[in-house]
Each structure stands twice: as structure tokens, then as C-alpha cells.
Amino acid sequence: MFSKACEYGLRAATYIAMQSLDGRRVSLKEIADKIDSPIAFTAKILQLLSKNNIVESVKGAYGGFEISRTQMDKLKLSAIVDAIDGDTIYAGCGLGLKECNADKPCPVHSKFVDIRNDLREMLENTSLYEMTAGLEVGLTFLKR
Amino acid sequence: MFSKACEYGLRAATYIAMQSLDGRRVSLKEIADKIDSPIAFTAKILQLLSKNNIVESVKGAYGGFEISRTQMDKLKLSAIVDAIDGDTIYAGCGLGLKECNADKPCPVHSKFVDIRNDLREMLENTSLYEMTAGLEVGLTFLKR
DNA sequence: TTCTAATAGGATAATTTTGTCCGATTTAAG
DNA sequence: CTTAAATCGGACAAAATTATCCTATTAGAA
Ligand code: FES
Ligand code: FES
Numbered sequence A, B: 001m002f003s004k005a006c007e008y009g010l011r012a013a014t015y016i017a018m019q020s021l022d023g024r025r026v027s028l029k030e031i032a033d034k035i036d037s038p039i040a041f042t043a044k045i046l047q048l049l050s051k052n053n054i055v056e057s058v059k060g061a062y063g064g065f066e067i068s069r070t071q072m073d074k075l076k077l078s079a080i081v082d083a084i085d086g087d088t089i090y091a092g093c094g095l096g097l098k099e100c101n102a103d104k105p106c107p108v109h110s111k112f113v114d115i116r117n118d119l120r121e122m123l124e125n126t127s128l129y130e131m132t133a134g135l136e137v138g139l140t141f142l143k144r
Numbered sequence C: 001t002t003c004t005a006a007t008a009g010g011a012t013a014a015t016t017t018t019g020t021c022c023g024a025t026t027t028a029a030g
Numbered sequence D: 001c002t003t004a005a006a007t008c009g010g011a012c013a014a015a016a017t018t019a020t021c022c023t024a025t026t027a028g029a030a
Helices: A004-021 A028-036 A039-051 A069-074 A077-085 A109-125 A127-134 B004-022 B026-035 B040-050 B069-072 B079-084 B109-125 B128-136
Strands: A056-058 A064-067 B057-058 B063-068
Touching: A004 A028, A004 A039, A004 A064, A004 A069, A004 A077, A004 A127, A028 A039, A028 A064, A028 A069, A028 B109, A039 A056, A039 A077, A056 A127, A069 A127, A069 B004, A077 A109, A109 B109, B004 B040, B004 B079, B004 B128, B026 B040, B026 B063, B040 B079, B069 B128, B079 B109
Parallel strands: none
Antiparallel strands: A056 A064, B057 B063
């Protein structure tokens, strides 16, 4: 569904948000450990999220990553997916035609757009703050 | 969403089904041309579909690929996706945890399963025969 | 029987994605 | 000022996916 990079990005942002709620800035090392991701690869993804103003990065000693309380309310999952995977999910045709195009649709188009729209709506309506809700009380997990 | 291989497989099977409706057995070359796919790669995919009894292959001169009328009614898109991409779509977690597991769900699990189930149902309920309907009358396309 | 056109299948190559390494830079503490 | 801990960023490496090439095999037709 999403690329590995995007999956790591979603998990990382969620973990940062959760810790930011407690006022804790977190390091790359801690993030990679808590979401079970390759550390150097995760660094690249966090750089990208930082450039897209999705997470805030602080360099130097005692630095790390954080997300402000107001940001994690406004920030939807779609922003993260857009930043990492681009619009392939929304624009791509289910059968792999160059782009999805209702004027010259592929045979699954009408059924596929419904599913894709549901996915899009879910991503656009789910905030990072919501993502943290179950995590804190141990109902949901970012690693097993 | 699907791998390139799977997209080619779905398009190829659909084209074969459509031609089989007219009693025409089609060659690899024709298929690749009509669905705009790399010929040798498409050959691999058709081998796989043939081994999984999704298409029938006939070797030698005047050979090619075909799908019987009864088969294209029974055959659902899910069979093709299963054969090529396996169960990653159904079993995979939206955030990339090892497997999707309701007992230790990720933060998007509850929302994600609904979308994934819709996709699964669509694939399981759409027959290859249905796929050919719009194609013959020029309402849908396998290439642009 | 021989020729020809087709799929089968193994080996290999190119590309993309994923992942690692290392030095540069930044920043706070001592 | 020096040191230590952290991100940044470029180069590189590994793995997976996509794509190509070539030979073997098959089977119909002349
Ligand atoms: S054209 Fe294929 S999904 Fe829209
Ligand atoms: S556990 Fe993540 S989608 Fe089910």
C-alpha cells in the first residue's frame, strides 16, 4: 500500500507526537528503537519530514525531534504520505495505466475510485494527535 | 497498490478473456502490444498465470493463450492478485508492522481494515467476464 | 520429415527501493 | 575553549523489482 519509507515516516511521526505530548524531545536513536526501523534510513526520512515542516528538528547536543501540540492537531496523515510517497496513491490507476482518467477509464476504474477515495478521506481526516490516543494507554502499538 | 507484475497480469488476463469471447486465441506478442507492456516480462507473468490455471497456454505454431467461457465467469480478480502478489494486500499492516493483527493493532488498524476489506470484496466479487464488458464497446480501456 | 511460429525457462541486466557509512555541522554543558 | 551528543547530507552498498536475451521445446502445416 505505502512504501517502506512512508510506513516508517508514519510510525516515526506518531511516536514523536506521542512523546511531544509529554514535552519530551526524542532522538533519532530512540525513535528507530521504539518503532523498530533501520536507524540510518529513518534519519533520511526524518530529514524529509523536517524539510516539509511536518516535524521540527533541533541539532546539537540535547537535540532531537518534536512536534508542537497545535501542529499535531492540524497535521493529517495525508501530509506525511504526500511528502514521502507523493500523489501516486490518489493519481495512480489500479491497473497501472499512466494516470487514472475518468474519460478513458480502465475496467476497474469505477469500483477502484470509491476505495481510493475512502482511503484518501481516511488519511485527510486522521490527525497525528488522534494517532497517539490509543498508544498511551497500550491499546495500539508501533512495534511488536 | 499492486506491483507492476500484477497490473500487467490483470490487464493481460482481461485482454485474453475478451478475445476468448470471440473464440480467438492470442499470442504473447499481441497481448503485450494491446496492453502496452514489456513483452518478455509479460511472458514471465503469463507463465505464472498458466501454472496457476488462470489462463490456458498452448505451445507450438498457432499456439497462444486463452480462457474458457466458464472459467472467466468463475475467475475473480482476487485469484490473479493472489497468484502474483500473494496475500500482502490482505495480510499487510497499513503502518508496516510484520502482519496486521487485531490483538495488537497499530493506530490505523480499525480504519484501515475497513478500506482493505472493501478492496478485498471488490477483487473477490469482480469476475474476468465482467472486466470485458465495457472493453468491447469502447467504454473502458487497457491502454492509452 | 522439415520448417516455422509459438510458449517455457534459465541466465543476466537495469532500475528502483531500501539500507549503511562517514565526515561536517550544530549546540549545550563543563 | 573543549568536548560530547546530536542532526545533516553526500556517497555508497545491498536487495528487490522490473526488464531483456537466448536457447530449448512444442506442435501445426506444407
Ligand atoms: S483509470 Fe484505472 S483506476 Fe481510474
Ligand atoms: S495492525 Fe496495522 S493495519 Fe492491522
